[in-house]
Every structure is written in structure tokens, then in C-alpha cells.
Amino acid sequence: MKSIEFPDRSQWKGLLERPALSNAGLYDTVKAILDQVRDGGDTAIYQLEKKFDKAELTSLQVEDNMFTEAEKLIPEELKSAIRAAAGNIAKFHKSQIPSLQKVETTEGVVCWQKAVPIQKVGLYIPGGSAPLFSTVLMLAIPAVTAGCNEIILCTPPDKEGKINPAILFAAKTAGVSRIFKIGGSQAIAAMAYGTESVPKVSKIFGPGNSYVTAAKQLVSLKDVAIDMPAGPSEVAVIADDTADASFIAADLLSQAEHGPDSQVMLLTTSARILSEVQAEVTRQTALLPRQQIAGRALDNSRLVLLKDMDEVMDLANGYAPEHLIIHAANAGILAEQVVNAGSVFIGEWSPESAGDYASGTNHTLPTSGYAKAYSGVNIDSFIKKITFQQLSREGLGKLGPIVETMAAGESLDAHKNAVSIRLARK
Amino acid sequence: MKSIEFPDRSQWKGLLERPALSNAGLYDTVKAILDQVRDGGDTAIYQLEKKFDKAELTSLQVEDNMFTEAEKLIPEELKSAIRAAAGNIAKFHKSQIPSLQKVETTEGVVCWQKAVPIQKVGLYIPGGSAPLFSTVLMLAIPAVTAGCNEIILCTPPDKEGKINPAILFAAKTAGVSRIFKIGGSQAIAAMAYGTESVPKVSKIFGPGNSYVTAAKQLVSLKDVAIDMPAGPSEVAVIADDTADASFIAADLLSQAEHGPDSQVMLLTTSARILSEVQAEVTRQTALLPRQQIAGRALDNSRLVLLKDMDEVMDLANGYAPEHLIIHAANAGILAEQVVNAGSVFIGEWSPESAGDYASGTNHTLPTSGYAKAYSGVNIDSFIKKITFQQLSREGLGKLGPIVETMAAGESLDAHKNAVSIRLARK
Numbered sequence: 001m002k003s004i005e006f007p008d009r010s011q012w013k014g015l016l017e018r019p020a021l022s023n024a025g026l027y028d029t030v031k032a033i034l035d036q037v038r039d040g041g042d043t044a045i046y047q048l049e050k051k052f053d054k055a056e057l058t059s060l061q062v063e064d065n066m067f068t069e070a071e072k073l074i075p076e077e078l079k080s081a082i083r084a085a086a087g088n089i090a091k092f093h094k095s096q097i098p099s100l101q102k103v104e105t106t107e108g109v110v111c112w113q114k115a116v117p118i119q120k121v122g123l124y125i126p127g128g129s130a131p132l133f134s135t136v137l138m139l140a141i142p143a144v145t146a147g148c149n150e151i152i153l154c155t156p157p158d159k160e161g162k163i164n165p166a167i168l169f170a171a172k173t174a175g176v177s178r179i180f181k182i183g184g185s186q187a188i189a190a191m192a193y194g195t196e197s198v199p200k201v202s203k204i205f206g207p208g209n210s211y212v213t214a215a216k217q218l219v220s221l222k223d224v225a226i227d228m229p230a231g232p233s234e235v236a237v238i239a240d241d242t243a244d245a246s247f248i249a250a251d252l253l254s255q256a257e258h259g260p261d262s263q264v265m266l267l268t269t270s271a272r273i274l275s276e277v278q279a280e281v282t283r284q285t286a287l288l289p290r291q292q293i294a295g296r297a298l299d300n301s302r303l304v305l306l307k308d309m310d311e312v313m314d315l316a317n318g319y320a321p322e323h324l325i326i327h328a329a330n331a332g333i334l335a336e337q338v339v340n341a342g343s344v345f346i347g348e349w350s351p352e353s354a355g356d357y358a359s360g361t362n363h364t365l366p367t368s369g370y371a372k373a374y375s376g377v378n379i380d381s382f383i384k385k386i387t388f389q390q391l392s393r394e395g396l397g398k399l400g401p402i403v404e405t406m407a408a409g410e411s412l413d414a415h416k417n418a419v420s421i422r423l424a425r426k
Numbered sequence: 427m428k429s430i431e432f433p434d435r436s437q438w439k440g441l442l443e444r445p446a447l448s449n450a451g452l453y454d455t456v457k458a459i460l461d462q463v464r465d466g467g468d469t470a471i472y473q474l475e476k477k478f479d480k481a482e483l484t485s486l487q488v489e490d491n492m493f494t495e496a497e498k499l500i501p502e503e504l505k506s507a508i509r510a511a512a513g514n515i516a517k518f519h520k521s522q523i524p525s526l527q528k529v530e531t532t533e534g535v536v537c538w539q540k541a542v543p544i545q546k547v548g549l550y551i552p553g554g555s556a557p558l559f560s561t562v563l564m565l566a567i568p569a570v571t572a573g574c575n576e577i578i579l580c581t582p583p584d585k586e587g588k589i590n591p592a593i594l595f596a597a598k599t600a601g602v603s604r605i606f607k608i609g610g611s612q613a614i615a616a617m618a619y620g621t622e623s624v625p626k627v628s629k630i631f632g633p634g635n636s637y638v639t640a641a642k643q644l645v646s647l648k649d650v651a652i653d654m655p656a657g658p659s660e661v662a663v664i665a666d667d668t669a670d671a672s673f674i675a676a677d678l679l680s681q682a683e684h685g686p687d688s689q690v691m692l693l694t695t696s697a698r699i700l701s702e703v704q705a706e707v708t709r710q711t712a713l714l715p716r717q718q719i720a721g722r723a724l725d726n727s728r729l730v731l732l733k734d735m736d737e738v739m740d741l742a743n744g745y746a747p748e749h750l751i752i753h754a755a756n757a758g759i760l761a762e763q764v765v766n767a768g769s770v771f772i773g774e775w776s777p778e779s780a781g782d783y784a785s786g787t788n789h790t791l792p793t794s795g796y797a798k799a800y801s802g803v804n805i806d807s808f809i810k811k812i813t814f815q816q817l818s819r820e821g822l823g824k825l826g827p828i829v830e831t832m833a834a835g836e837s838l839d840a841h842k843n844a845v846s847i848r849l850a851r852k
Contacts (some may be wrong), residue, residue, distance in 0.1 A: 081831040088531040088825075095529045096539060103521045105514040105786035116765050118799050130837040166835055202798040217647050221655070225799035229647070250844040257840040289839050292678040335814060339542050346816040352846040354817055357832045358825055360531035361813040372628040373544050373651035375810040384801040387787040388761060391780055399514075399784055405507040406783045409592055411556040413715050414683040414813060418676040418777040 001264075001281060003274060003303040016319045018368050019232065019261050019300040020254045023210060029196065030185045030214040037189035042196045048186040052219040055157045055181070060197045062163055062179040067172045070165030079169065085358035086137050086173050092360030093142045096379035108395020110379070113385040117147035118225075120199060121382060122191035123176070124206035124216075127156035127183055131164035132207075134356065138363050139205045140174035146382035151176050152199060154191060156183020184208075188215035192224045203227070205377065207364065227377055231368035232261035235352060236321035236341075238312055238334065239277075241270040243327035247348055248273070249280035251325050252301070253294055254353055260296035265319065274303050313337045320371040323352050342371045396422055427690075427707060428702060429729040435787065437610035442745045444794050445658065445687050445726040449636060456611045456640040463615035468622045479553070481607070486623045488589055488605040493598045496591035507781035511784035512563050512599050518786030519568045522805035534821020539811040543573035544651075546625060548617035548806060549602070550632030550642075553582035553609055557590035558633075560782065564789050564803065565631045566600035572808035577602050578625060580617060582609020610634075614641035615629045618650045623707040629653070631803065633790070653803055661778060662747035662767075662845045664738055664760065665703075667696040669753035673774055674699070675706030677751050678727070679720055680779055686722035691745065692729040693738045700729050746797040749778050768797045822848060 005016055036044045042060065049055045071079070078138040102112040123139040125132055136153065140245045140297060143151045153176045155167055163181060169178055180198055183192055188208075194200030203225040204216055213230045220226040235255035237248050268274050281298065285291050306312050316324060320340035328334055331347040337343055342365030343355055365376035375381075391399065400419045407416035427683045433441055442723055462470045468486065475481045497505070528538040549565040551558055562579070569577045579602045589607060597605055606624055608616055614634075620626030629651040630642055646652040661681035664675050678690040694700050707724065711717050732738050739760060742750060744767035754760055757773040764770055768791030769781055781787045790803035801807075817825065826845045833842035 026449060042676070059659055077831055080834050081828045081835075084828045085832060088535070091531045092537050098524060101521055103518050103786065105517050109780070109785050111518050113804065119765060120798075132836060134832055134836060141737050169481060221643050223642065225796070247844075247849055250840070250847045253840040254838070254844040257838060279733075284843070288843075289837070294840065310594060332816070337813060339545060341779075341812055341814070343813040346814060349819045349822045349848060350815055350817045350823075350828075351848065353829050353833060353841045353844045354535070354825055355813070355815055356829075356830045356841060359535050359815050359817070360529065360537045361815055366810075370651070371810065371812075372546075373810065378539065378811055378813075380806060382813070384792075384797070384799065385804055386767055387769040387781070387808070388772060388805070389769070389776055389781055389785050389787055390758070391776045391785070393775045396775045396777075396780065399780055402507040402510045403777075403779050403783045405503055406511060406560055407779060409504050409507075410558060410560060412680070412683060413714075414676070414679040414710075414720065415779045415782060417710070417714075418673075418680040418748045418779045421672060421676045422775060422777065 001278060001298050001303050003278060003305070005305040006307055007304065011127035012315060012318060015302060015304065017262060023214065026210055026214050027218065030211055031218060033185040034215060034218060037186050037195065038193045045182055045186055045190055045195060049157065049182060053156045053183050054159045055161045057157065057161050057181055060180050060182060060356060062168065066163070067168050070168035073165040074169050078166065082133065082137070082170055082173055085134070086141060086261060088358055088360035089137055089141045090145055091381050093145045106395060106399050108392040109389065109399050110199040111387065111389045113387050115383045117149070117383050118203050119148065120150045120201040121148045122201035122204045123151065123153040124187055124204065124208055125153060125155040125213060126208050126212065131166045133166040133170035134363065135166055135207060136170035137174055138177050140171060140395060142362065142377060142379055143382050144175040146379055148382055150199060152178050152180065152191065152201065154180045154182045154187035157181035176278060184322070185211045185215035188212060188219060192219035199297055205364070205381070226366065227381055228292045228366055228374045229370060232263065233258040234263040234321055234367055235325060236265040236319055237318055237325045238307065238328060239266060239268040239273050240271065240328040241273060242329045243273055244348055245273055245280045248277050248327055249284050251351055252350070253284055253288065254288045255291040255323065256297035256301065257288060258297070260293055261300070262297040264297065264301040265321070267306060267315055268304070269306055269309060269312060271305055274305050276305060309334065318368045322365045322367045323369065325350070325352055326423040338418060341370045342366050342376045427704060427724050427727045427729050429704060429731070431731040432733060433730065438741060438744060441728060441730065445689060449640065452636055452640050453644065456637055457612040457644060460615045460641060460644060462610050463621065464619045465525070466494055466686060471612055471616055471621060475583070475608065479582045479609050480585045480586045482604060483583065483607055485588050486606050486608060488594065488607060492589070493594050496594035499591040500549050500595050505590065508559065508563070508596055508599055511560070514784055514786035515563055515567045516571055519571045519805050532821060532825050534818040535815065535825050537813065537815045539813050540850035541809045541811055543575070543809050545574065546576040546626050546627040547574045548627035549577065549579040550630065550634055551579060551581040551593060551615055552634050552638065559596035560590040560789065561633060562593055563600055564597035566597060566602050568600040568788065568803060568805055569808050570703060572805055574808055576625060578604050578617065580604065580606045580608045580613035580628065583607035602723050611637045614638060614645055616825065618645035631807070633818055653790065653807055654792055654800045655796060658689065659684040660747055660793055661749040661751060662688040662691040662693060662742055662745055663751045664742055664754060665692060665694040665696065666735065666754040668755045669699055670774055671702035671706045674703050674753055676692050677777055678707060679710055679714065680777070681749065682720040682723035682727065683714060683716040684723070686719055687726070688723040690723065690727045691747070693732060693741055694730070695732060695735060695738060697731055697735045700731050704729060735760065746795045748791045748793045751776070751778055766798045768802045812847045
């Protein structure tokens with residue numbers, strides 16, 4: 001990890017740069033796959049699954065008996081951990097259901113919002129070496145809690161056409177309606193356009209590689225909503241002189257092991273902590289199975305020494321990290337100064353892993369500085385707020401002349417007339 | 427308007443189609459403008475303003491004295507209408523500020539959300555024949571109410587380099603920080619990338635023509651968040667036999683006058699109402715200054731006779747209209763069955779114009795069926811919800827083993843280690 005001492009504010013912008021992603025030609029490749037699925041439906045999906053996932057499928061939807069089989073294959077300890085995490089996630093997301101009130105803005109003019117679940121949602125869970133059953137919980141539980149009618153999930157099959165049992169168990173536990181054995185851009189296309197087997201959804205959620213991300217962006221231009229733009233995972237750790245360097249190093253590495261394009265940052269006021277963390281990272285990395293991945297992520301990463309906590313907080317808010325961990329004596333007070341971050345972990349007993357899996361907060365969070373404008377996935381992500389209004393005749397009598405004046409000012413006579421014709425009624 | 431009687435459900439999809447938009451080459455044209463601004467900054471803006479708005483500007487920001495001058499130019503009646511509308515909009519959006527609670531998901535594990543305003547937002551207001559000062563209120567008031575630090579606004583100047591005084595007055599009333607005389611894609615580029623004069627923002631709001639919409643979509647892929655995808659305006663009116671045909675015709679026309687690509691729909695169970703509305707639309711159109719625009723919108727529009735209110739509600743929810751007006755004896759009950767719509771107007775004294783201007787609800791709403799997944803602009807649009815968590819040592823003691831089991835199940839050892847290293851601490 002590169003360490004930087006007392007950088008001038010003019011250097012901050014450079015310090016906060018994310019690793020550059022190369023995507024030349026990516027959109028063209030992905031667009032061709034999207035078109036193929038839109039035009040070819042299920043037939044195209046079977047071809048693409050053979051090509052990309054090397055799976056010769058005979059059906060796309062996971063059969064009911066596979067869930068029963070999955071449940072037998074998973075150790076009891078893992079099942080009970082998944083159930084406990086699911087309970088916490090449900091509890092926290094249920095608390096987010098908004099309570100909305102009617103407002104009489106003018107006498108006889110009553111306005112309100114109503115939270116209505118998005119009817120059909122699609123979740124994407126990537127494949128790869130490890131089964132991301134935690135992400136199944138993080139997406140499906142809020143969808144169920146919000147009350148979405150139809151919750152489908154796509155995830156790539158292995159070469160035998162099977163889905164990891166932990167994914168199936170988590171999906172069943174959370175309450176997913178149906179699972180499809182489809183990966184990559186073709187899964188996004190299937191959910192965006194619909195096929196004979198896969199229903200078209202109104203919003204697509206979930207992480208993925210650059211192809212999946214590009215596919216989500218392209219379908220979001222016209223056909224469907226998406227959760228948020230996704231980028232490589234990242235963490236910033238804030239530390240003062242009271243912090244524990246071995247805890248910090250473990251936190252940095254828990255992020256660095258995600259992928260070679262991950263980024264971790266330490267922002268500290270303590271030269272001692274900086275050098276201790278540097279040493280601890282080296283020591284702990286050597287013990288990790290994924291040390292090569294972590295090592296490459298550490299190449300993108302920085303330890304920054306700053307002159308006081310004001311600078312630390314300014315730099316952290318400028319970075320707008322996906323995860324922010326605060327190791328400091330006054331962690332709670334510093335947390336109140338956070339304006340840009342996805343999820344904040346306060347104090348030495350709050351590792352990011354807690355929120356990644358089981359505390360109840362969501363781990364689908366804005367990366368790449370998007371935390372300046374986006375929230376992580378939460379109950380809002382699965383509802384829309386419809387506004388309603390009801391005017392009494394007297395209410396329109398009071399409000400109508402204001403509307404008439406404004407409509408005339410915008411030269412929209414038919415807008416004005418919709419009021420005038422009512423006010424003129426005897 | 428085309429009228430359709432008792433369509434079979436198999437025909438519904440065709441009935442609900444929006445007018446097709448042609449955009450061949452649009453993205454290429456817009457991308458060139460975006461690149462020009464990103465590379466050239468203010469210099470590029472001056473060139474593009476000369477080219478597209480025929481304005482030879484000497485500065486981009488509207489000077490303070492222009493606001494004072496604007497206030498003198500506007501009739502007192504309009505000023506007082508704008509102030510009254512602003513008050514209602516502020517009242518309704520203030521009621522939307524979420525109250526969030528701390529949740530102890532497991533003993534010693536406390537999670538919460540905090541609503542934090544997006545620090546910098548940019549608003550776009552189109553030019554054209556009429557000054558859309560109402561849209562200034564609809565975007566700027568929620569931004570101010572949410573607590574955004576910096577609220578800038580771009581709108582195209584006229585050939586003399588001036589901005590309509592009603593726009594300036596509304597912006598001042600609402601509390602916009604700074605206004606820039608920039609229109610079209612170049613305005614979106616300026617706010618997305620920043621220039622010497624224009625600050626880079628984190629989220630861009632506002633309507634516009636196809637160039638502005640394409641620019642917003644392109645910058646949203648990587649650089650900045652946007653409010654929602656925008657399309658032509660639309661309304662669906664639901665009516666039973668008790669409705670007033672002249673009110674309905676006025677409501678349909680208030681939408682049709684927006685533009686030739688607008689769409690209006692009547693869904694009714696009454697053959698009498700259908701034919702009376704048809705006649706009233708013809709009669710009222712002839713009286714409108716914008717009758718040519720309205721006439722072209724009516725060509726895209728439909729009157730549909732259905733067999734009962736269940737069919738009406740199904741079709742309305744399938745259409746997911748931006749605006750939905752319910753003219754029926756049991757309008758309140760029908761409104762409860764709405765699952766897809768931007769904003770709903772209940773009963774004969776609630777014309778869409780009320781919400782367009784002054785009742786307090788927002789008029790920036792999802793079009794083109796996006797109401798299935800998107801809300802209209804509301805206080806949420808200007809905030810993000812950051813999650814926080816704080817575990818006590820005992821809390822981690824309880825939750826830690828669950829996290830360890832799950833992390834091991836996903837083969838993420840460093841995630842597990844961030845817990846284990848803490849649990850091992852004597």
C-alpha cells in the first residue's frame with residue numbers, strides 16, 4: 001500500500017481516484033447479446049448459456065425438488081446462520097417502511113403519498129467460485145418486506161446446469177418466487193424484455209461483472225429501472241491514535257479480498273497507526289487464501305496521514321466511500337459529520353463484515369463516489385411513492401384562481417380552462 | 427381521438443403503446459456536445475450558446491441585479507400566485523421528510539438510517555415559447571426543503587442573452603443559489619462535469635427535449651445521478667356514468683396541449699360518456715390557442731369503452747400513466763386500487779392543473795410506463811439514506827459467530843478474520 005503524508009488539498013482529487021476500468025467495446029458486445037435475447041427469447045438464452053456457462057440446459061426454471069435437495073446438502077450450522085441473518089435483515093428493513101401522512105395544503109385541498117410496492121422485480125446473483133447467498137438475502141428480503149408480488153432471481157448454472165444449494169436455500173428462506181438458471185448479460189436481457197419462460201420485470205437489482213453492469217445500464221435507458229450503477233467494492237477506514245492496528249488491517253483486507261479492482265483507504269491522524277497498519281497488512285495478507293487478489297487490490301490502495309480530524313472528515317466525505325469504518329475514541333461524534341458514504345461502521349467492535357452478512361443493514365451499496373447522490377438498497381428501492389390529491393368544491397374555489405393565473409403566465413390555456421370550466425359551474 | 431369498444435385483453439398491449447420516438451443519431455450528436463464541454467469548459471459553452479441559442483454571452487451566471495429587475499417586471503397577481511403555490515409545495519414536501527428510527531436487531535447490535543441531503547444539485551429548466559416557472563418551483567423547493575447546500579439552475583437565454591423574469595422570480599422565491607444562462611445538452615454537460623464557471627453537481631433534475639434527455643441519460647452512465655428518464659407527458663382519465671363530459675374533455679385537453687407527442691386516454695364503462703367526451707373535445711379544441719398541438723396529440727390518443735370498473739382499473743394499472751384522474755361516484759375507493767401511476771386526482775373537483783401548479787404535489791412525474799418502478803420527484807429525490815451501525819463488544823460476541831459461518835460459506839476468509847481477530851481479543 002502506498003502511504004502519503006500530509007498531502008496538500010490540491011492533491012486530494014488525485015488521491016481519491018478510483019482504479020480506472022477499461023471497457024472499450026464492452027457496450028457493443030453487450031448490446032449484441034441484449035438484441036439476441038430480445039429477438040430470440042428462450043432459444044437465444046439456451047444458446048448463450050451453452051456458449052458462456054458451458055451448460056446444456058433442458059429447462060430454465062429451477063424445479064421445486066431442487067430446493068428440497070439443497071436443504072439436505074447444507075450444514076445445519078450454515079442454515080441456522082442464514083436464518084439468523086435473514087431475521088435481522090427483515091427486522092431492519094421492516095423498520096424502514098415509511099409512514100405517510102395526509103396534508104391539507106390549503107383548506108379543502110388534501111394531498112398525500114402512498115408507498116406501493118413495485119409489482120415485479122428481478123434479482124441477479126453472480127456465479128463464480130463462491131456462492132453469494134448473502135446477496136440473495138440482501139435483495140430478496142427487502143423485496144418481500146416491501147410486498148413485491150413477483151420476485152424472480154437469475155443466477156448462472158454450473159457446467160452440469162445446477163445452482164449452488166446455498167443460493168437455493170437462501171432464496172427459499174427469503175421468499176423468492178422463481179429462480180432461473182441464467183447468467184451474465186443474457187439474464188439481464190431476459191428480465192428486461194421477458195421471454196417465454198422469464199417474466200418481464202419493472203426493476204432489476206444486483207451486482208455483477210462489467211458485462212452485467214453494462215447490460216443493466218443499457219436496459220435502464222429505455223426498458224426497466226435498475227438499483228444503481230455498480231463498481232468495484234471499496235472501504236475507507238478513519239483512525240485516530242487510540243485505534244487498534246490489527247483490527248484496522250483486518251478490516252482493510254476484508255475489503256481487499258473482494259477483487260483485484262477493489263480499493264481500500266486508511267485516513268489517519270496518527271503516524272504510529274499508519275506504520276503499524278502497514279506492517280499488520282503485510283503480516284495478515286500472508287495468511288490469506290485469497291492473498292493474490294488482496295495484493296492486487298492493495299496496489300490501488302492508500303494510507304494517508306492528515307493533520308487533524310477535520311481534514312480526515314473532509315477527505316472521507318470527498319471520497320464518498322461505499323463503506324466507512326471509524327476507529328476513534330469519539331467515533332460516534334465523527335459519524336455525525338459523515339455526509340457522503342454508503343454504510344458507516346462506528347467503533348472498534350463494528351467490523352464491516354457484520355453489515356456484509358448479518359447485522360441487518362444492506363450490503364448493496366453505492367460505489368465509485370455514487371454515495372454522493374445514491375442510497376444503498378433499502379426498502380425505498382422496492383416501492384414507489386404515488387401522490388394523491390382530492391379537492392373539495394370549496395378547495396378548488398380557493399386554489400383555482402392561483403392555478404388560472406399561473407397557467408396563463410405559462411400560456412397554457414387548456415390548463416387554465418380545466419379550472420375555469422369548473423369554477424363557472426352553477 | 428380514436429375510440430375503441432370492448433377490446434379483448436389480447437389487444438390491450440397494443441392499446442397501451444406510447445407514440446414512438448425517433449432518435450436515430452441522437453446519442454452521437456449529443457455525445458459530441460458533451461465531449462466538447464468536458465474538454466473545452468466555459469469556452470465551449472460560449473460557442474454552443476452562440477450556435478444553438480443564438481446568444482452572444484459575456485458571462486454565464488445571471489447577475490444579482492437581474493433578479494431585482496425581474497421582480498419589477500412581473501404583475502403583482504402572478505407574484506402572489508407564485509408565492510402561494512410555493513407555500514403549498516413547501517408544506518407538502520416538508521411533510522415527506524422521513525423520520526427514521528434506531529433498531530436493535532440483535533442485543534448490542536444497533537442499526538439506523540440517516541437522511542442526508544445531496545450536497546450539490548443541478549436543475550434544468552427548458553426554454554421555448556412559455557417560461558416554465560412552475561417547474562422551477564417543483565424542483566427548487568424540494569431541494570431547499572431537503573437541505574441541499576448548493577442548488578444551481580441552468581436555463582437557455584433568449585437571443586439577447588436574457589432569462590425570462592418569471593423564471594428568475596420563481597428561482598429567487600424558491601431559494602436557488604445561482605442561475606446560469608445555458609441550455610440544451612451543453613447545460614447538462616456543464617453540470618455533470620463542471621466548468622470554470624459552473625460547479626459540478628452530484629445529481630441533475632428537470633425536463634427537456636430529446637437532446638436534453640439523451641444528455642442526461644449519457645452522463646448518468648458514469649458521472650452523475652439523474653431524477654428519472656423523461657418522456658412525453660400523458661394522462662389517463664377514468665370515468666363512470668356519473669361523470670361530467672365537459673370536465674373530462676377539459677382535463678384531456680390540458681394534457682394534450684403540452685406537445686404533439688403527448689397522449690391522453692379515457693377509460694370508461696359508459697358509452698354515453700364516451701360519445702359526449704368525444705363531442706366536447708372537438709368543441710373545446712376549437713377554442714384553444716394551442717389547438718394545432720392539441721390536435722396532433724389527440725391523434726395519438728384513445729377513448730376506450732370497457733365492460734366494468736375491474737377492467738378499467740386493470741387497464742389503467744397496465745398503462746401506468748403519469749397522471750390519472752378519476753371521475754366516478756366511488757373515486758376514493760377506485761383510487762385505493764391504483765398500483766401504477768405517477769399522481770392521482772380524485773373526483774370531479776380535482777383537475778390535473780391543480781397538481782401541475784399549486785396544490786403542493788410535484789409535477790415532475792414518471793412517464794412512458796416508468797410509474798411501474800419510479801416515483802415522481804419528492805423529498806427522497808434530494809436526499810440519500812446512509813446506514814449506520816454500532817456494535818458493542820457483547821453484540822459482536824453474539825453476532826460474530828453467525829458472520830464467521832456465513833463468510834466461511836462464501837470462502838471469504840478475510841471477512842471472517844475481521845470478526846475472529848476481535849473475538850480472540852482477551
